[in-house]
Amino acid sequence: MAQNVNNIKDHVDLFHQPEYQELFENKKQFEGMPDAEKVKEVAEWTKTWEYREKNFAREALTINPAKACQPLGSLLAAVGFEGTLPFVHGSQGCVAYFRTHLTRHFKEPVSAVSSSMTENAAVFGGLRNMVDGLANAYALYKPKMIAICTTCMAEVIGDDLGAFVGNARQDGSIPDDFPVPFAHTPSFVGSHITGYDSMMKSILDTLTEGKKAETTNGKINFIPGFETYIGNLRELKKIISAFDLDATILGDHEMYLDSPNLGEFEMYQEGTSLEDAADCINAEATITLQTYTTPKTRKMIETQWKQKTLTYRPWGIKATDEFIMGLSELTGKPIPKEFELARGRAVDAMTDTQAWLHGKKAAVYGDPDLVMGLLQFMLEMGVEPVHVLVHNSTNAFEKEAKELLESSPFGQNATVWGGKDLWHMRSLLFTEPVDFIVGNSYAKYLERDTKTPLIRIGYPIFDRHHLHRYSTMGYEGAINLLNWIANGILESLDRKTDTPAVTDISFDLVR
Ligand code: SF4
Numbered sequence: 001m002a003q004n005v006n007n008i009k010d011h012v013d014l015f016h017q018p019e020y021q022e023l024f025e026n027k028k029q030f031e032g033m034p035d036a037e038k039v040k041e042v043a044e045w046t047k048t049w050e051y052r053e054k055n056f057a058r059e060a061l062t063i064n065p066a067k068a069c070q071p072l073g074s075l076l077a078a079v080g081f082e083g084t085l086p087f088v089h090g091s092q093g094c095v096a097y098f099r100t101h102l103t104r105h106f107k108e109p110v111s112a113v114s115s116s117m118t119e120n121a122a123v124f125g126g127l128r129n130m131v132d133g134l135a136n137a138y139a140l141y142k143p144k145m146i147a148i149c150t151t152c153m154a155e156v157i158g159d160d161l162g163a164f165v166g167n168a169r170q171d172g173s174i175p176d177d178f179p180v181p182f183a184h185t186p187s188f189v190g191s192h193i194t195g196y197d198s199m200m201k202s203i204l205d206t207l208t209e210g211k212k213a214e215t216t217n218g219k220i221n222f223i224p225g226f227e228t229y230i231g232n233l234r235e236l237k238k239i240i241s242a243f244d245l246d247a248t249i250l251g252d253h254e255m256y257l258d259s260p261n262l263g264e265f266e267m268y269q270e271g272t273s274l275e276d277a278a279d280c281i282n283a284e285a286t287i288t289l290q291t292y293t294t295p296k297t298r299k300m301i302e303t304q305w306k307q308k309t310l311t312y313r314p315w316g317i318k319a320t321d322e323f324i325m326g327l328s329e330l331t332g333k334p335i336p337k338e339f340e341l342a343r344g345r346a347v348d349a350m351t352d353t354q355a356w357l358h359g360k361k362a363a364v365y366g367d368p369d370l371v372m373g374l375l376q377f378m379l380e381m382g383v384e385p386v387h388v389l390v391h392n393s394t395n396a397f398e399k400e401a402k403e404l405l406e407s408s409p410f411g412q413n414a415t416v417w418g419g420k421d422l423w424h425m426r427s428l429l430f431t432e433p434v435d436f437i438v439g440n441s442y443a444k445y446l447e448r449d450t451k452t453p454l455i456r457i458g459y460p461i462f463d464r465h466h467l468h469r470y471s472t473m474g475y476e477g478a479i480n481l482l483n484w485i486a487n488g489i490l491e492s493l494d495r496k497t498d499t500p501a502v503t504d505i506s507f508d509l510v511r
Contacts, residue, residue, distance in 0.1 A: 052427035056420075063423035064442065066365050066391035068460075069187035070195030072098045073226055073293075074149035075112055077199035080224075080251020082271045083144030084203075086112040087137055089130055089159065090151025105228060105460040106257040106468060111267050113137045117153055126154055130164040134180070135173035141267065144274055145207075146174070148182035149199060155186035179274070181206040191392035193293040193367055196226045201297040204250065205304075207274060208281035212305070217282040219246045220330070223297065225290025225369060228459035230258040231471030231480070236289070239474065242336040243327055248276045248283065258469060281305050285330060287312060289473070290369035292397055314473045315373030315481070316380045317346060323474075342475040349479050350381060353486045356511070358382035360489065361413075361434040365389040365425060365443070366458040368397040373472065374438055374457065375401065377481050379408040386413055387428045393418030422446065436489060453492035455485050 014020065033039070045051055071088055075098050078086040088095040095114035102110040113136075115121075115129035130148075137146060148161055161182040169176055183198035200223065222236060233254040240247045255270035280286070285308040286301050288294045298309045310330070314323035321343070328335045361384050364374050368390050378385060388401060398418045405411030417424060422442060429437065429450040437443055440458035447454040461467050467484075471477040490511050497507040 046427075047430040049431050052431050055424060055427045062421050064445075065421050066389065066425075066439075066442070067191035067367070068101060069094075069152075070185035070190050070192060070198070071095075071149045071151055071187065072101060073192035073194065073196030074147070074183055074185050074199035075099075075102065075110065076192075076226060076228075076253065077196045077203065077251060078147035078149075079110065079256045080249075080253040080271050081145060081147075081203060081277060082273045083268045084271065085137055085141050085143035085146050085268075087133065087146045087148045088112060088114045088151060089126060089133075089148055089161065089164075090114060090117050090154045092116050094151040094153075101460060102257075104462045106230075107465065108257050108259060109265075110257075111141070113141070115154075117151075122153060122157060125157060126159045127164055127167060130159075130161075131168045131171050131173050134165075134168045135171075138174050138178070143268070145179040145181070145203075147199060147203060148180060149185040149195060150183075151185075152187050155184060155188075179206050191367075193226050193392060196293050197296045200250070200294065201300050204277065204280065204297065205300060207278040208305070211278050211281050213282045215282070216284050217246075217279055219248055219280075219283045221280045221283045221286040222247055222249045223286060223288045223290075223294055224249065224251075225288060225293035226367065226459075227253075227289070228468055229472050229477075230254055230469050232289075232473050232477065235471040235474040235476060239324070239327070242338055243331060243333055245327075245331060245333075248272065248280050250277060250280055250286075281307070283307060285310060287327075289313065291372070291400075292368040292394060313369060313373055313376070314477075316377035316478055317343065317350070317475070318380065319373075319376050320474050320478065339475070346475040346478040346482075349482055353482055354381060356486050356489055357482075359384060360436065361386050363387035363389070363425065363429060363434045363437040363439075363452070365391070365422070365437075365439045368393060368401075370458055372397070372401060372404070374481070375404055375411070377478060378485075379404070379410050381482070381485075382410055383485075384410045384413060386415070386432060386434050387417065387425065388414055389417040389420050389425050389428070391419060391421055426450065436485070436492070438485070453488055455488040457481070457484060 071094065075086045078084050092114050095112050099110045099112055115126055115133040117126045117129050121129050161184060165180050165182060168174055174180060181202035183202045185195040185198055224233060224236065227233060233252060250272055252272045259269045288298060288309065288311045291311050291313065301307050301309050310326065312323040312326060314320040324335055324339050359382060362378060364371055364385055371388060371390050375385060390397060398416050401416045405414045426446055426449060429446060429452050434452060436453045436455055437446060438455045438457050440460055441456060441462045443454045444463060446452060456464055456467060470480045472481055497503050
């Protein structure tokens, strides 16, 4: 049946129409699908301990990865800088994936170009694509900087970005002094956070070349990391302003990924000025707000720039206290009064709600810094993490997570699962159920399958709107985390008690 333009059905309704139902039935027969009884039997078996053991013995296959690929992180790093156009050397399909992945989360356009490599380039190398692509991108989109990363294809054939950019300059594609940082971002290793780190390092390395001065400029640099909560950038700016700090945020993608609709499309939305970024080599110190998204960048700052670096992850009360006190110590400035009030409000909210979270068992997954931040907060609330899964894990992360969990009475029953995927998480949830899971939108399949209530915190969040506008760090961030987790638990409680005379023993207005 053709769609009626006056009554366009959403796909949810559309696929219930008889012609689609018939089509699905025919498809099953065409594919030789086993009968429904057999499917049910196997599905039940996949919920058992026996299957879990087989699942965890799996080595050469990933099912439902809880990570994205390297170039995606490079794009996020690049768009934090003024007038910067991300340029992906590789196939077009890859860059379409990065753009849509970011756009679906932030609900903002993300402009990135590709060198559009096809079969020819795969055989003969992508030099011509790069030379022409840079010339076109420079002429058409008039960027102030082009940040190049690679896809798997370019890496497999071994294209040399440094040499290619040199050739493009010789050919006149871009001016000699035009900044073109580049990062090799092979996606068969690492993840989006590796790509973020490589691009951030390259941008800072490129812009600061020859800029080292005799004395410092008295400023402090802040690197937010792979930050998908725009509210965190605003929170950081509030803290900088309250302390009256002379600071540079490297890179500041707040406007790019949360731009106001003023009626005209702006391809480049503010971001860290290239001038400020070039001078960051002369700062007093650099503070990173994530640990595992900036190891190479921090190493460069310490060893090449000889600049002090500090890392804080201000999620929850204790870690925010440490950040605020650390800033006071570093700058010699007193702690502004407003933080005392903000802290008091967060502590008050946590006290009001603690009874609903205390002793609740949780599963959590995501990027290493996000998971560490969540653990910091959840342990403060008396939540008991049981399954802690990080696909893009490292030994350092696992050590830090285990130490934190062991230091708390609420962390004693937790297991840290490094390098595991969401199909592993499914087995964990069926065999050792928990009260709720914290994760990104992909966990909605786990929620439906295992009936574990999902609290959406992380990246990407595609199926709920505007959560990324809030903060997760600082005292206000603690209230947001509390709000999401506690109200998620209360909603699930209402759902569980909503059948009159059956489950409504305690269906109550007041919680
Ligand atoms: S994993 Fe490789 S091929 Fe796939 S989208 Fe990422 S860069 Fe492209």
